[in-house]
Amino acid sequence: MKSxxxxxxxxxxxxxxxxxxxxxxxxxxxxxxWTAGEVCATGVGILTSTKWTMEDKINAHRAASLDALRxxxxxxxxxxxxSDVKISTFYENDNIFKKKIDGIVRNFSEKKxxxxxxxxxxxxxxxxxxxxxxxxxxxxxxxxxxKVEDFADKNKVVTNEASSPSVTTEPVKKVEMASIxxxxxxxxxxxxxxxxxxxxDGDTKPEETKIAQISGLVINAAGLxxxxxxxxxxxxxxxxxxxxxNKADKDFRRLNGLASYAVNMDDACLDKRVIETPxxxxxxxxxxxxxxxxxxxxxxxxxxxRLDGNTRILNHCRVIIVTQDEKQQST
Numbered sequence: 331m332k333s334x335x336x337x338x339x340x341x342x343x344x345x346x347x348x349x350x351x352x353x354x355x356x357x358x359x360x361x362x363x364w365t366a367g368e369v370c371a372t373g374v375g376i377l378t379s380t381k382w383t384m385e386d387k388i389n390a391h392r393a394a395s396l397d398a399l400r401x402x403x404x405x406x407x408x409x410x411x412x413s414d415v416k417i418s419t420f421y422e423n424d425n426i427f428k429k430k431i432d433g434i435v436r437n438f439s440e441k442k443x444x445x446x447x448x449x450x451x452x453x454x455x456x457x458x459x460x461x462x463x464x465x466x467x468x469x470x471x472x473x474x475x476x477k478v479e480d481f482a483d484k485n486k487v488v489t490n491e492a493s494s495p496s497v498t499t500e501p502v503k504k505v506e507m508a509s510i511x512x513x514x515x516x517x518x519x520x521x522x523x524x525x526x527x528x529x530x531d532g533d534t535k536p537e538e539t540k541i542a543q544i545s546g547l548v549i550n551a552a553g554l555x556x557x558x559x560x561x562x563x564x565x566x567x568x569x570x571x572x573x574x575x576n577k578a579d580k581d582f583r584r585l586n587g588l589a590s591y592a593v594n595m596d597d598a599c600l601d602k603r604v605i606e607t608p609x610x611x612x613x614x615x616x617x618x619x620x621x622x623x624x625x626x627x628x629x630x631x632x633x634x635x636r637l638d639g640n641t642r643i644l645n646h647c648r649v650i651i652v653t654q655d656e657k658q659q660s661t
Contacts, residue, residue: 352591352653354558360405364558364591367459370441371405373398377449390451391443398455403435406457410559411469413620415478427476430468437463459560460587469560471584475575543638546604546648547573549624550595551613556653557621558591564649565617566628573644582647589649598650608650609634609643624651 351365359372375394377386407418420427434457442454458464469476549564564573571577578588592598599608611630617623634640643649 350593350597352558352593356405356408360401362405362409362459362558364459365593367461367587367590368456369402369405369409369459369465370454370456371398371401372452372454373401375451375453377451382445382449387445387451390445390449391453394443394451394453395440395455398453399435399438402438402455402457403431406431406435406465409459409465410557410622411475412559412561412563413557413617413622417465417469419478420476423478427468431465434463434465434468461585464584466560466587467584470575470588471580473580475561543607544609544634544640544643545606546608546650547634547643548592548595548598548604548608548610549589549613549626549649549651550610551616551624552594552652552654554613554616554624554653555621556613556616556624556651558651558653559622560588561622562589562651563620563623565623565625566631567614567625568628569617572626572631573649577644578647579645582645586647588647589651592650592652593654595652598652601650604648604650608648609637609640 351363353361353363355361359374360370362369373394374397375390375392377390379386403421407416407421409417411417411420417431421431422428438455438457440453441456442452444452446452460466561575563571563575565571573588575583575588586603590601590603592601595610598604599610611626611634614625614627617625
């Protein structure tokens with residue numbers, strides 16, 4: 331019991347809610363915002379002279395940007411793909427993944443620049459978790475989720491030939507959220523802004539069996555030892571997979587991620603990902619040794635399966651996981 335309390339305390343330190351966002355903070359300069367879907371890092375450049383000339387500012391900005399790029403790459407490596415494997419495992423052992431991650435880092439967006447009176451330049455940069463050219467594009471955009479064993483037997487050696495990413499202030503392209511596609515077939519540019527308002531297939535059901543349509547799914551796992559990951563899984567009490575990689579369309583997976591994360595139920599249910607009439611489930615726990623695999627009640631799964639539009643909800647990744655509650659964090 332004592333060890334569990336210690337674990338939860340450490341969890342609450344690492345995963346803090348800033349405003350309404352779930353933040354996984356690694357140190358003062360690096361963090362992952364799982365609600366906004368971005369990885370951020372701050373670099374520092376020190377002024378070598380006693381004056382802030384234009385050349386001094388350019389040099390300090392360049393040094394801070396390079397420092398931020400290094401930290402950003404390290405932070406991306408700390409993200410879990412699933413319950414077990416970090417991105418760094420792929421980055422450090424496979425040149426293909428290394429090049430892909432380096433490409434993502436090069437397309438960073440500069441969030442903030444600050445020059446202090448004591449001769450320090452701080453530059454905060456970020457890259458998106460979801461969208462075109464994002465982390466999810468690399469790990470969730472294929473037919474299968476990448477596995478460590480896919481490259482374990484290749485004996486690839488990562489060389490030091492690749493130079494540090496070049497500094498650029500060109501922001502990454504933002505993925506515009508358009509309305510949900512009206513067809514069941516996967517779309518080229520799917521998104522999750524508009525709610526599903528009526529049955530899309532046009533079928534009518536007898537009045538006695540007609541079930542209200544839903545707009546999304548919210549899993550309440552507040553207070554549990556859930557680990558945010560790119561590829562979370564939702565399973566029944568018997569271990570049968572209810573939601574995960576293979577339940578979602580690949581375009582929705584890479585553009586929007588398998589699931590978003592929130593810090594409380596109220597904010598989750600009002601999120602544009604699931605608004606206006608989400609179905610909610612109470613998580614019962616996580617699979618032992620698999621903190622990104624959440625267990626839900628089999629009866630809730632059965633209820634969900636009878637709701638109009640349930641398949642579309644999963645296919646379009648209209649899922650939010652609540653991992654902790656703000657009241658718990660204030661205690």
